[in-house]
Amino acid sequence: MAPNEPLLPYEWPGSYFIGEEEIEAVNQVLLARSPFRFYGHDLQHFATRLEAIFRERLGRQYALGVNSGTAALSISLAAMDVGPGDEVLVPGYLWVSCAAAIVRAGAIPRLVDIDETFCMDPADLERKITSRSKVVLYIHMSGATGDIAEVVKIAHAHGLHVLEDVAQANGASFRGRRLGSFGDMAIFSFQLNKNMTSGEGGMIACDDKMLYDRAVAVHDLGYPRNEQGRLVTDDPDMQLWGQGSRMSELTAAMAWSQVQKLDTITGSMRKINHLLYRGLAGIAGLRPRRVLDPDGDSGAFALLIWPDAETCQQIVPATRAAGVTTGPQGINNVMMRDWGLHLYYNNLSLVHKRGLNSAGRPWSDPDNAFASDYTYHKGTLPQADDLFSRTSLLEVPPVMTPEIAERVIAIFRDCAARLGL
Ligand SMILES: Cc1ncc(COP(=O)(O)O)c(C=O)c1O
Incomplete structure (x- = not known):
């Protein structure tokens, strides 16, 4: 390959x-x-x-x-x-x-x-x-x-x-x-x-x-x-x-x-997901998402929290260049900041309080006046902003084999070593 x-x-x-x-x-x-x-x-x-x-x-x-x-x-x-x-x-x-x-x-x-x-x-x-x-x-x-x-x-x-x-x-x-x-x-x-x-x-x-x-x-x-x-x-x-x-x-x-x-699908994803988390755990400074009950995880995603935004911005392009990507229609191995409408501040209809029509409701509704100072722009949620800035995301399809997972782990380790992690 x-x-x-x-x-x-x-x-x-x-x-x-x-x-x-x-x-x-x-x-x-x-x-x-x-x-x-x-x-x-x-x-x-x-x-x-x-x-x-x-x-x-x-x-x-x-x-x-x-x-x-x-x-x-x-x-x-x-x-x-x-x-x-x-x-x-x-x-x-x-x-x-x-x-x-x-x-x-x-x-x-x-x-x-x-x-x-x-x-x-x-x-x-x-x-x-x-x-x-x-x-x-x-x-x-x-x-x-x-x-x-x-x-x-x-x-x-x-x-x-x-x-x-x-x-x-x-x-x-x-x-x-x-x-x-x-x-x-x-x-x-x-x-x-x-x-x-x-x-x-x-x-x-x-x-x-x-x-x-x-x-x-x-x-x-x-x-x-x-x-x-x-x-x-x-x-x-x-x-x-x-x-x-x-x-x-x-x-x-x-x-x-x-x-x-469904249970077969999630069972396959969970197995590979655990393999990925275990294999990546050795990279210094990398913390996986906190999963309170790993046995209950559907396994569909692995979220990797890097020490800072700069590291995240280096590791993702490096691992993508080494092949940790899907074909042209796929979205995988991305920085969370590029995860589109999953992040509150990327929802511009929300940030700009767009109404359902030109009358501006629900924002303009007198019953909703209590919320006039609510904000939705970046900066509203400090913990989310911090996590989004330094986390990357891997999707784990049920047909990902242990061999592919091992290869992904090796690429991440290699790129991390080259970045001095
Ligand atoms: C968290 C969440 N809620 C709701 C939906 C909406 O589902 P649907 O695409 O079936 O409308 C989705 C997915 O698209 C989702 O990810």
């Missing part, structure tokens, strides 16, 4: 496992001519079956398939009655969808710092809670979690709901309990970058019947449905506004096939 030939496979974990099972399931839907989940010629009930698997995996009362993780966030916030006058606490390491869902609800995002787990810092959460806080949107970033149990404890002590975003950590757990089973509600995404995929798609899980019923109505047309899949409009408590985010049976069939492979 030429020294600078890309060494890494593309980073779309579930895609490598698309096979006969997915083809068979999707074909079943097509042959039955029944791609709509609520009625059809010969409904195959894949959405219902997928939801049952999620309920069982998570030990949850309710699960609801939807058409994306972004939609799942919006629907969950609507179910929890979030709107103008409310703030939602969200960490500075996030995805644009998280801020978008809060703003679209008419509410205000309140940034919370992260710690070396790269998830919400419980101590900063305590500091940031105000009388306007309604929901803590806790995001399990980059495949693993921080102290979710502590965050739930703090939130509940203040009477706040917790919405877990498990989009990036499907299949991961914390001290023996699956992520997605801690908060009052949880969301998942099945987009291509995720641990299991149906191209698009998502899931909402919860235990409270009222939250579930509201989510069902909002994800659809604002009303519940009867056994025949027809809308029921006469319940005064369930006359809401829907957003047309139903899961199709085609998506459900694919996701149903993929979820059965």
